[in-house]
Amino acid sequence: MDRKKYEIEINSAKSLEQLNELEIKYLGRNGEINKLLSTIKDIPDEEKREYGQKVNLLKTEIKKYIEIKKLIVSKQKSEVFFDKTMPGKAYPKGSLHIVSLAIEEITKIFEKIGFIRVSYPEVDWEYGAFESLNMPSGHPARDDVETSFIDVPAHSTLGKMVLTPHTSNGQNREMKRVKVPPIRMINISKCYRPNWDPTHTPMFYQFEGLCVDKNITIANLKGTLDYFAEKYFGIGTKTRLRPHHFQFTEPSFEVDISCNNCQGTGIIGHPQGGQNQKGHPKGVRCKVCKSGWLELGGTGMVHPNVLKEGGISSAEFSGWAFGFGIERVIMMKYGLDDIRNYYSGDIRFLEQF
Ligand code: DAH
Numbered sequence: 462m463d464r465k466k467y468e469i470e471i472n473s474a475k476s477l478e479q480l481n482e483l484e485i486k487y488l489g490r491n492g493e494i495n496k497l498l499s500t501i502k503d504i505p506d507e508e509k510r511e512y513g514q515k516v517n518l519l520k521t522e523i524k525k526y527i528e529i530k531k532l533i534v535s536k537q538k539s540e541v542f543f544d545k546t547m548p549g550k551a552y553p554k555g556s557l558h559i560v561s562l563a564i565e566e567i568t569k570i571f572e573k574i575g576f577i578r579v580s581y582p583e584v585d586w587e588y589g590a591f592e593s594l595n596m597p598s599g600h601p602a603r604d605d606v607e608t609s610f611i612d613v614p615a616h617s618t619l620g621k622m623v624l625t626p627h628t629s630n631g632q633n634r635e636m637k638r639v640k641v642p643p644i645r646m647i648n649i650s651k652c653y654r655p656n657w658d659p660t661h662t663p664m665f666y667q668f669e670g671l672c673v674d675k676n677i678t679i680a681n682l683k684g685t686l687d688y689f690a691e692k693y694f695g696i697g698t699k700t701r702l703r704p705h706h707f708q709f710t711e712p713s714f715e716v717d718i719s720c721n722n723c724q725g726t727g728i729i730g731h732p733q734g735g736q737n738q739k740g741h742p743k744g745v746r747c748k749v750c751k752s753g754w755l756e757l758g759g760t761g762m763v764h765p766n767v768l769k770e771g772g773i774s775s776a777e778f779s780g781w782a783f784g785f786g787i788e789r790v791i792m793m794k795y796g797l798d799d800i801r802n803y804y805s806g807d808i809r810f811l812e813q814f
Pocket of ligand 1: 626627628629669670707709710758759760761762782783784785
């Protein structure tokens, strides 16, 4: 066999497929090497040995040659196909938790109008959670705020240790920190109450607003609530105050916001519009709110006793406060119905936000 011929052929092969074909052509069962070996019977006896050795040597050479060329071709192939400009593999990105996002958003809304974000302890004494808020021990209003107590000896003046049941515990601390108003506080923190149902988890977040200055009135409170409602829930969202009772505010209110699903009407309009026989707009009752309004949380004008306990003269200063649940406002904004999903760790739920 012509050595040059196989050298040239193997060398000029450009793909693994071509090399595989050459491998069959030379080394296969009906290949050229076997053909050479089959002619050994026609070789004179004294030359047979030498002939056999030569063919076997050739076989090893061709094998090696093809092997090396295969390596070269596969290497060249990967070099040719490596495109440095191709975009990399996209790995799934993590994202902030729905509650962290809301905390960021709410903080920004209040910072824009001069409020300062603070964070006060989640583990506090009864004094911070109750006494300083005009809720003396034994007062029945304390029962409204179910509380988890910590099993350690009580403090001689501050009372038992508690997992704070509301962010109102920041009010007295903030008054004592600032000393002389103005105070514009937004306190966002974890709170704890022993409840577990579609609208309550034992750990949840609240945000507490506190504004104390000269001549602060309910008008300032209403204006701030309207501002927050429009920024967080969307343009056109209205607020209303309903009389209520809290120990730490006088007067006290519950705040509602107008439902964005039905534009505060409580009715999802009939496609043809018009009125029914009773003169009410035609349509079906809104499933989100049923009445046109959704309850946001508690608020009111800071009670003089609370100002006094914080070292602030109620003759000179007045203020308002509110406390709303973060999970609750998220629920209202997105129309969610089970707060427990927030903490289920189910990525399919969390990825949506
Ligand atoms: N602390 C109350 C609660 O958790 C909410 C609240 C009501 C806070 C009225 C306030 C307020 O600051 O003025 O139920």
